[in-house]
Amino acid sequence: MAEITRLSGRSDRIDLEFVERERTPIELMELGIRLHLSGLSLLNTISILDKFGVERSRKAVHDWVQKANLQPASDANPDHIALDETVIRINGQQFWLYAAVDPETNKFLHLRLFTTTTTALTQQFLRETCEKHDVKDAVFLVDHAQHLAAALHRAGLRFQTVRHGNRNAVERIFREIKRRTSSFSNSFSHVDPETAETWLQAFAVWWNSFN
Numbered sequence: 001m002a003e004i005t006r007l008s009g010r011s012d013r014i015d016l017e018f019v020e021r022e023r024t025p026i027e028l029m030e031l032g033i034r035l036h037l038s039g040l041s042l043l044n045t046i047s048i049l050d051k052f053g054v055e056r057s058r059k060a061v062h063d064w065v066q067k068a069n070l071q072p073a074s075d076a077n078p079d080h081i082a083l084d085e086t087v088i089r090i091n092g093q094q095f096w097l098y099a100a101v102d103p104e105t106n107k108f109l110h111l112r113l114f115t116t117t118t119t120a121l122t123q124q125f126l127r128e129t130c131e132k133h134d135v136k137d138a139v140f141l142v143d144h145a146q147h148l149a150a151a152l153h154r155a156g157l158r159f160q161t162v163r164h165g166n167r168n169a170v171e172r173i174f175r176e177i178k179r180r181t182s183s184f185s186n187s188f189s190h191v192d193p194e195t196a197e198t199w200l201q202a203f204a205v206w207w208n209s210f211n
């Protein structure tokens with residue numbers, strides 16, 4: 001119960017203005033979202049809500065996460081940015097999760113899910129990151145993937161090739177994402193890519209609130 005108290009007591013509120021006719025109290029909707037993103041299954045989440053006298057389906061909690069449309073905050077000014085990608089499977093198909101992480105705060109700056117990994121898509125991801133944050137003086141930390149270096153060079157952004165040190169921040173977060181999805185072998189079943197991406201972005205917001 002200590003974990004539930006900690007989650008429900010956060011001061012940074014989840015924006016639930018999309019709710020108009022929802023019969024569940026907003027405070028319990030927010031609790032349900034936070035519990036699910038923290039690692040509880042939908043079944044266990046609705047069991048907790050039931051203790052507060054709220055009977056909702058697993059689909060209802062799933063829909064709350066989707067409709068909240070949570071996104072990592074903008075306007076950061078990091079000195080370094082760890083940039084990387086990892087494989088996520090959706091209905092057996094391979095997708096690539098791109099992430100930019102501030103290694104000093106261990107927070108997500110931006111993340112996207114793409115069908116493949118190319119220099120052009122990396123450039124798109126970088127443009128979106130630049131639009132959200134002040135990164136003109138930041139140094140991007142990457143591994144030896146050539147498309148990452150090529151995209152950064154074309155964008156005129158500074159970067160450094162490293163295997164350890166600060167770049168490990170993004171690797172640690174990827175491990176946590178895969179731990180959270182371990183029950184389905186790092187894959188999402190019976191959802192479309194947009195739904196999976198929305199869940200991952202919501203997870204990033206939850207992660208940032210605890211770092």
